[in-house]
Amino acid sequence: MIVVCPSCFKKNNLPEDIAVSEAQCGQCDHDLWSSQPIALNDDNFMLYVPNTELPVLVDFWAEWCGPCKAMAPTFERLAGEYQNVQFAKVDTEAAPKLSQFFQIRSIPSLILFKQTTQLARSAGAMNAGQMQAWLNAQLN
Ligand SMILES: [Zn+2]
Structure with a gap:
């Protein structure tokens, strides 16, 4: 499986018998x-999401959005529980290009990506x- 490093954004070719959650970047x-x-932001999103074979769940949020802030602790907690999914956040104020490209009309919006x-979407x-039920339904 090709997994992109979330730090240096280099691609790693991970043997199938090694769990992503146990692996380190070769670079x-x-x-x-x-x-x-x-x-993730306008600069690194396209280096990461389309190139990694790990599913990525992205929370599109903004600082001024109350419901986004209310949902953040739940999102962070579940991020640690799904070791076959990388959770990510996009600040829509700081990433206007991505928000436009993915036609984010209301926030919070979640999009589960598998490469491109x-x-x-929710x-x-x-x-x-609700988030667990929704995510489990997509992953099965
Ligand atoms: Zn790296």
């Missing part, structure tokens, strides 16, 4: 999977149970 030694959401494919805040 910079950084963990290839982060239990905390990684921050959008496997699923707009509006979810609680932990």
